[in-house]
Amino acid sequence: MKAVQITSFGTADVLRVNEVDRPVPGSGEVLVSVEASSVNGHDVIVRAGELKLVSGRRFPIGVGLDFAGVVAATGAGVEAYRVGDRVWGMVHPRQRHSVAGAAEYVVVSADRISHAPADLSSVEAASLVVAGATALIALRDSVRLVSGEKVLVRGAAGGVGTAAVQLAHAMGGQVTALARDRHAKILTDLGADEVLDYGSTTSDRIGPFDVIVDTVGTELHCYRGRLAKGGRMVTVGLSPSAIAAIAASSVHGSRRIRTFSANPETPVLRDVADRVTSGALRPVIDSVYPLADIAAAHRAFERGGVVGKHVVTVPRGSV
Missing domain, CATH: 3.90.180.10 (Medium-chain alcohol dehydrogenases, catalytic domain)
Incomplete structure (x- = not known):
């Protein structure tokens, strides 16, 4: 074979x-x-x-x-x-x-x-296997998104990003997608309430957000600063700078940057399948x-x- x-x-x-x-x-x-x-x-x-x-x-x-x-x-x-x-x-x-x-x-x-x-x-x-499972774990288990909260998805046009936009919308989040401007239409169709062009949008001009889902893995300390009080941030885009930012956030302040290794077993895969069947994820x-x-x-x-x-x-x- x-x-x-x-x-x-x-x-x-x-x-x-x-x-x-x-x-x-x-x-x-x-x-x-x-x-x-x-x-x-x-x-x-x-x-x-x-x-x-x-x-x-x-x-x-x-x-x-x-x-x-x-x-x-x-x-x-x-x-x-x-x-x-x-x-x-x-x-x-x-x-x-x-x-x-x-x-x-x-x-x-x-x-x-x-x-x-x-x-x-x-x-x-x-x-959708990795993308759906990673986005679901990030939103449901890591940051525990609550309906009505403001969510930023950074790197929203990628595999995990497009899944996170859809799932955050389905969970009742007010979703801001950060991506290339030319991807605005598809991200709006997927459920984003607002799409910002990452090429012309700096972190200090947005937010605050209750939840940030990062798929890029850079400038995490800047985006962490855009969290509201009680806000939560998770990154799935690991890099040496990301690891340093995660470690620093665990020491300084309450707004810790979370991360995880997406390693889904049958229950998570079933949950992703259910969300596809319900129309929440495509x-x-x-x-x-x-x-x-x-x-x-x-x-x-x-x-x-x-x-x-x-x-x-x-x-x-x-x-």
């Missing part, structure tokens, strides 16, 4: 579509015939070698954090899924994988998938690439200016 792997750290040029053995599910595991995966920041920083402590230095390393597809086989003890079920899920981001989501088949623990929303194609589903896809062109998808992600997600389609698995 085909699987995207890296055998050294570097630019998108190190990505290879290799022939590997088809994995076999063990006890409590599920074999998924993958139909689509998406490009996430985690994939890019692992490929670049910025998470060596997690990924290790033993190659090959599989690529692709998320996936959507069909159950091809189940291991002993798995009762919630049957062959042919449409599912979506994630590989564990803190474990090393020689084969991950960007492959014809992937084996995962049954507690890392759920049934995919029936009304979504696999391409649409793949665009996919936003920037572009779709075949598996053979995954390097181009990574380059497009790194260039930025995206609206939603870059999705990679995977050919039907071979025996």
Whole structure:
């Protein structure tokens, strides 16, 4: 079968579509015939070698954090899924994988998938696994958004940003989206009450906000200063400067900057699926690439200016 792997750290040029053995599910595991995966920041920083402590230095390393597809086989003890079920899920981001989501088949623990929303194609589903779960955890669990609160979503046009705008709107937030001006219409359609052009808007001219969801990971101390009394801020865009800002905020003042590692298991994936079914969340896809062109998808992600997600389609698995 085909699987995207890296055998050294570097630019998108190190990505290879290799022939590997088809994995076999063990006890409590599920074999998924993958139909689509998406490009996430985690994939890019692992490929670049910025998470060596997690990924290790033993190659090959599989690529692709998320996936959507069909159950091809189940291991002993798995009762919630049957062959042919449409599912979506994630590989564990803190474990090393020689084969991950960007492959014809992937084996995962049954507690890392759920049934995919029936009304979504696999391409649409793949665009929402990480984005939807991350946005939901950020708003519901990290900052605990309350209806009526003022919310700023920074980096609102990206995968997590578009999901956060939708979910914050559905939860009753008054949503301000910070993004490129040319993305204003789609963000308004997704539920933003106001869209600000990040190129001409400085942090000192906006707010205060009850909640700030940051997907960028820079200038966090400036945006933290735009929190109202009792305000909460969460960032999912980690960088060295972000880590420093998070640490400083935990020491100085009450408006701590929160962060987390999105590592959703079945209950969260089910919750995201329910929100898709209810109409609160829909996919936003920037572009779709075949598996053979995954390097181009990574380059497009790194260039930025995206609206939603870059999705990679995977050919039907071979025996």
